Amino acid sequence: MTTFTALTSPRPRAAVVAAITALATVLYPVLTLAQGTPIKVGLMLPATGTFAALGDAIEKGFRLQVQEQGGKLAGREVQYFKVDDESDPSKATDNVNKLIKRDQVDVIVGTVHSGVALAMARAAKESNTLLIVPNAGADGITGAQCAPNIFRSSFSNWQPGFATGVVAAQKGYKRAMTITWNYAAGNETVKGFTEAFEKGGGKVMKELTLPFPNVEFQALLTEIASQKPDVVFAFFAGGGAVKFVKDYDAAGLRRTVPLVGSGFLTDGTLEAQGAAAQGLITVLHYGDNIETPRNNAFRNKYAVTYKANPDVYAMQGYDAAQLLVAGLNAVKGDLKQRDTLIAAMKKAQIDSPRGKFTLSAQHNPTQDFYVREVRGNYNVVTGVAVKALADPGRGCKM
Ligand code: PHB
Numbered sequence: 099m100t101t102f103t104a105l106t107s108p109r110p111r112a113a114v115v116a117a118i119t120a121l122a123t124v125l126y127p128v129l130t131l132a133q134g135t136p137i138k139v140g141l142m143l144p145a146t147g148t149f150a151a152l153g154d155a156i157e158k159g160f161r162l163q164v165q166e167q168g169g170k171l172a173g174r175e176v177q178y179f180k181v182d183d184e185s186d187p188s189k190a191t192d193n194v195n196k197l198i199k200r201d202q203v204d205v206i207v208g209t210v211h212s213g214v215a216l217a218m219a220r221a222a223k224e225s226n227t228l229l230i231v232p233n234a235g236a237d238g239i240t241g242a243q244c245a246p247n248i249f250r251s252s253f254s255n256w257q258p259g260f261a262t263g264v265v266a267a268q269k270g271y272k273r274a275m276t277i278t279w280n281y282a283a284g285n286e287t288v289k290g291f292t293e294a295f296e297k298g299g300g301k302v303m304k305e306l307t308l309p310f311p312n313v314e315f316q317a318l319l320t321e322i323a324s325q326k327p328d329v330v331f332a333f334f335a336g337g338g339a340v341k342f343v344k345d346y347d348a349a350g351l352r353r354t355v356p357l358v359g360s361g362f363l364t365d366g367t368l369e370a371q372g373a374a375a376q377g378l379i380t381v382l383h384y385g386d387n388i389e390t391p392r393n394n395a396f397r398n399k400y401a402v403t404y405k406a407n408p409d410v411y412a413m414q415g416y417d418a419a420q421l422l423v424a425g426l427n428a429v430k431g432d433l434k435q436r437d438t439l440i441a442a443m444k445k446a447q448i449d450s451p452r453g454k455f456t457l458s459a460q461h462n463p464t465q466d467f468y469v470r471e472v473r474g475n476y477n478v479v480t481g482v483a484v485k486a487l488a489d490p491g492r493g494c495k496m
Contacts, residue, residue, distance in 0.1 A: 136177035137431065140197030142208030142218065145182035148311040148337040149210045151366055152411045153182075156232045158404050159415030160207060162396075165403070167423060172431030179203055183214050185311070190217035198225050204433050205230065207418050210336075210411075212236035212255065212282035213310075219243050228433075232418040233411060236282045240462035242493030246440055249461045251417040251448075253383055254489040255283050258360035259290025261467035261483040262331060262381040266291070266358055267298020271329040274300055275322055277315075277342075278333040280307035287333040287360055295331075303327055313341040319349045330355055335362035340370040347374035361385075361470055361477060366409035368475045378472045383463070384410040384452045385470045385479035396451040407475075408451075417450045424448070460491035 141160070143153030164176055179201040181193045190213070197203045198221060205228040209215050215234030222229035223245040231239055231248070235255035239248060266274065274295055278284030284307065292302045304325065306318045322330055330351075334342045339362060346357055361382025364375050386397075386407070396416065400408040408416075421443055428442030429435040447456050448463075455465040467484045470477040 134174075136175035137171050137205070137426070137433070138177050138179060138201065138203040139171075140179045140181070140201060140203035140206040140208075142181045142183050142194060142197060142206060142214075144185045144210050145180075147185045148313075149185045149335065150337075152210045152233065152336050155366060155409055155411035156207075156210070156415035156418075158400070159408065159412035159417075160232070160419045162400055162403060162412075163416045163419030163423070166399070167419075171419075171423060172426035172429070174426075174431045181208075183209050183211070185209075185211040185214060187211070187213035187217060190214040191221060194218045194221045198222075198227050204228065205422060207232055207415075207422075209234055212286070215239060216243065216282065219245070219248055222248055228439075230418045230421055232414045234283070235286065237286050237489070237492070238282075240458065240460040240489060240494065241491055244460045244491070244494035244496050246496060247436075249421060249443055249457070251421050251463065252414045253465070254462050255286035256290035256293075257462075257465075257487055257489055258362075258382055258467065259287035259292075259333070260294045261290075261487055262358055262360050263291040263294025263296075263300075264298060265379070265381055265469055265483045266329055266331065267295050267300050269329075271295075271356075272300050273327045274302050274329050274331055275304045275306060275325060275327040276302055276331045276333075277306040277318055277322070279310035279312070279338070281310045283335075284310070284333050288331070291331050291360075311338055313338050313345075315342055315345045316349075319345060319351060322355060323349065323351060327355060330357050332357060332359040332363055334359070335365075336367070339363050340367045343367070343371045343378070344374045361410065364470075364472050364477055366411060368472060368477070375472045376474075380470050380472075380477065381467055381483045382410060382470060382477070383465045383467055384413050384477075385468045386476040387478050388452065388468075390451075390453070392449055393451040413451050417448055417452075420448050420450070421446060458488050458491055460489065460494040460496065462489045462491065464488040 210233045212234045216236050219239045229248045231250040233252045276288045359380050361380040424446035425439040425443040429439045455463045468479045469481040
């Protein structure tokens with residue numbers, strides 16, 4: 099007959115208790131150390147070059163959300179490690195490895211430039227480092243190069259291009275020319291624009307490009323003047339967008355050929371663009387006057403903290419931190435519970451200043467795109483271009 103007395107007899111029970119106590123004594127300092135050590139956040143953003151202001155706004159937005167969390171993430175202090183990526187893809191792998199290998203960060207937040215971000219995504223995938231992209235739209239990041247540990251709080255290049263194409267076709271334009279920098283963001287945004295514009299009955303007659311980050315637009319503007327399309331679609335951002343909008347206006351083109359763009363053309367740039375930007379119509383997943391308590395609170399806190407108005411980049415940085423908070427809170431700051439953390443980030447509903455959004459299966463925001471018009475120093479929302487636009491996530495196997 100089988101008896102189970104041995105298992106319940108006083109002696110083994112005492113031994114089990116002793117073993118647990120011993121284990122707890124060993125583990126306690128390790129566990130408290132994990133909670134007591136800071137979370138290491140690697141910020142890889144441009145601090146120099148044409149996108150420098152964009153990197154600055156992203157960092158400010160990120161830090162504002164951390165400040166709203168009491169300066170901590172899931173109860174843990176935050177330690178920042180920073181790299182200026184210079185928006186230079188040729189230095190991107192070395193730069194990201196400073197954060198991954200040298201600093202051994204827990205999470206990387208970056209960057210602005212699509213070419214740099216693609217190299218970061220490759221390194222993050224290989225090393226299984228958590229990566230949150232707070233701007234760069236490279237389609238592959240949530241497409242062919244997607245990975246469980248890679249998330250985006252911004253957009254795919256296809257999205258604003260597509261949404262602007264919808265609006266341009268609705269306005270009845272038939273013949274378009276496009277102009278942009280010849281790199282992933284420019285080319286993919288133009289592709290998105292063309293897809294929607296041609297579906298809506300228009301035709302892209304000619305694609306004009308110049309190398310990133312050149313701003314010698316004159317020859318291309320002369321070509322636009324001679325071809326006289328119904329509309330020009332442009333993707334530029336940061337310092338390059340300031341110069342382009344001013345040059346387009348100075349060439350007298352605004353009187354003859356309407357200019358539209360994804361909203362980066364006029365976001366964070368209006369003070370510098372002045373009169374040259376007034377009345378421009380753009381399309382983006384943010385606008386300055388979204389009249390919700392959430393956006394008003396964000397804008398007020400940002401203005402009080404930094405003595406400046408937030409733009410789309412600040413908002414995306416803020417939401418990168420919100421996404422991280424959603425994951426970290428689910429595991430009480432214990433990054434080793436990677437599957438639970440990722441599952442929480444995947445299903446997060448982010449209460450963003452732009453409006454609430456969720457992530458696609460490929461980890462890219464599914465979000466509304468707004469029509470905006472430049473009035474004074476603001477991109478004023480005048481309507482919705484496309485509601486709940488999801489990136490197709492082409493090529494993602496996950
Ligand atoms: C990009 O390179 O993906 C990029 C850069 C600046 C923007 C938007 C996208 O404003």
